[in-house]
Amino acid sequence: MRSRAVKGTYDVLPDAQPAWTQLERAATRVLGHAGMQRLTTPVFEHSEVFDRSVGESADLVVQKEMYRFEDRGGRSLTLRPEFTAGVLRAFVTHGMHTWPTPVKLWSLGPAFRAENVQRGRFRQFHQLNAEFLGLPSPLLDAEAIALLHDLLSALGLSDLRVKLGSVGDPEDRAAYNAYLRDALAPHAGELSANSRARLDVNPMRILDSKDESDQALLAGLDKPLDRLGPDAREHLDQVAQALSDWGIAFDMAPSIVRGLDYYRRTAFEIHAEGIGAQSALAGGGRYDGLVETLGGPPTPGIGWALGVERVFDAMREAGTLHTGAAKPDLYLVPMDDLAVTEAAELARSLRQRLTVTHAYTARKPAKGLKDADRSGARFAALRGERERATGVWTVKNLATGDQFESTTERLADTIDGTS
Template identity: 45%
Template structure:
C-alpha cells in the first residue's frame, strides 16, 4: 500500500525542532507582554471578499496565491494568506476600538499561499504578527519597529539591516502611480510579462520585479519620495529622527513599496545577510485606511509580521539550539517495580519536575543507555528488591554517584531534590 505523504509546500515540524519554535514564541510573548500588547486569535479562514477588499484584487497574493474554495453553503471561503486583514475584521466586528484609544495586539499562527516552495518559504507558513491601532503619531511607527528590532536582537541576531520608505497617503500614491505609468509605458514591450500586466493594474509592483531587464529599467524610474505631500514628508522625517534617537540603524530605500495595497506612509523591511536571496525576516508598515475600508471607523494603524520558517532557519544556521532536557528518567523491571515506577513518575510530575519513564521492559543495561541519551540529570531505578523494600536507587548521570532512599522519603523531599537537579545541570 502506498504511503500517504505531506502535500508539496507543507512540512512537519518535528519534535527535535519544536523546542526552537517554542523558545522563539515564548521570547516574543514575554517581550510583547512587557510592551502592553495583548494576544488575539482570529480564525484561519474568512470570506474571500475580505482579502479581495483588504489586500487588493490587483496584487499577486489575491490574483495568484490564495487557497479559495466554495463551502457547502455556497460561500466563497479563503484560507488566510496573511493575518492583518482577518485581525482588522475581528477588531471591527467586535468593536474593539474606541475614539481616542490605542489598541496593541499580537497573534502567531499559520497562513497559506500557493507559491513555489523554497528554503524558508512554504505554502503553509507561520507568522508572528504585531499591530498597533488608533494612533497616527510617528512614535507609534518607531515603537513597533523598535519592538521588532529588540525581539530579533534578543533572539541573538546581529547581522541585520533595515530598509525604510514612505509610500505616502492615497493622494501621494495616485500621483506617483500616474508618474510610473507615464515612465514605464514607452518601455512596456521590454518589461517582463507580469510587469506588463501590473502597468495597468498596480504599477508600483513593477519596482519589486525580480526580472533583470525590468530591474534595469526601473532604476531610472521616478522616486516615490519626490511625490510625498508636506504632511507625509513631515511624518517620515519624524519617524527617521525617532529611530536615530533610539540608535536603530536604517537605510532609506525609495523602491520599497511592500506587496499589499493597504500600506500608507511608513514601510519597512528587516533583512539578514545570512538568508541569501530570501533576506527579509520582518516586514510591515502603516495601513491607515484599511480599518475604514473594511467597514470600521477611520482608524490609523501600523504593524509588522515575522515569518517563523525563515527566522528559525536563520537561527539554525547560527547554531541556536535551545533544549528542554528531562529532570528525571525512571527505569524499572518487574511487575511490582513497574507499578511503583508509574506512581513515582506521576507524583514527581505533579510536583513540577520533568520526568520520562521507560516503558520498554527491556534489560536494565538498555534502559540505562536510554537514560544517558535523555539528557536527564537524575535516573531513578526500581527493581524487584526496591519494590519489596519500598526504596528507590538514585543515580546522578553526570557523576555516576548512586544512593538508595525510601520512596516516601524521596517524595517528601522534592524541594531538596529539585535543588540538587539544578546543581547537577
C-alpha cells in the same frame, strides 16, 4: 496513501519545539512590555474579508494564491494568506475602536499561500503579526519598527538591515504612478513582459523587478521618495528622527513598494544575510483606511508581520535557535513485575514536582540503565527485590555515575537538590 506531508507543509518534531517556545516567550515579553495584547483569530475567514482588503489593483496572482473553498453551507471561505485582514475584521467585530487608543495586538499562527516552495517559502507558513491601531502618529510607526527590531534582537539576531521608506499618501501614489507611466510608456517595448503588464495596473511594482533592462530604464527616474507630498514627507522624517533618537540603525529605501493597495505612507522591511534568496524576515507598513474598508469606523493603523520560518532560519545561522526534545528528570527502572506497578505509582506521585518516565515491563539493570540513558534523564532509579526489602530505590546520577539509595519519600527532594 502517500506517507508524506503535503507539498509546502512540514511537521514540527519534538526536537524543534523549543524554538517555538523561545519565540512565544520572547514575543510575550518584548511585545507585552510595550502593552501589546495577544489576539487569536480563526485561520479562515469569509472570502470577502480578504477580497476587500486586497484591493483592485493588486496582482491577480494574489487572488490565485489564496486557498479558497466552499463549505457545506455554500459559503466561500479562504484560509488566511496573511493576518492583517482577519485581525482588523476582529477589531471591527468587537468594537475595539472603543478601547483605549492605541489598540496594540499581536498574533502568532499559520497562514496559507498556494505558491511554489523554495527555501524560506512554504504553503503553510507561520507569521508573528503585530498591529497598532487608532493613531496616525509617526511615533506609533517608530514604536512598531522598534518593537520588531527589539524582538529580533531578543531572538539573538543582530546582523539585520532595516529598510525604511514610504509609499506616500494615495494622491502621491497616484501622481507617482502617472509619472512612471508617462516616463516608461515610450519604452514599453524594452520592458519585460511582467513590467509591461504592470505599466497599466500598478506601475510602482515595476520598481521591484529584478530584470536588468527594467532597472536600467528606471535608473534615471525619480523614486517614490522623491515625489512624496509634504505631509507624507514630514511623516517619514519624523519616523526616521524617532528611530535615530532611539539608536535604531536603518537605511532609507527610496524605492520600497507594496503589492497591496491598502498601504500608505510608512513601509519597511527587515532583511537578514545568509538565509538564501528569501531574505526578508519581516515587513510592514501603515494602512490608514483599511479598517473602514472592512466595515469599521475610519481608523488609522500600522502593522508588520514576521516570517517565523525565515527567522528560525536566521537564528539557526546565528546559533541562537533553541533545539532538543524535553528530557525527564528521572527514569524509573523496575526489575521485576511487582516493581513495574511500584514504578508507575511512584512516577505518578513524583510528577507533581519532577518530570518522570519509566519502563512498563521488568528490565534487567543493564537494559534499564540503557533505556534511562536514551531517555535523556538526569537520574535513573532502580527497584528490585533487594530494594524492596529495605524500602528504597537505587538512584544513579547518569552523568557522574554516582549511586546511592533513597526512600520513596525522599526521592523528589534528593533529585531536586542534586540538579
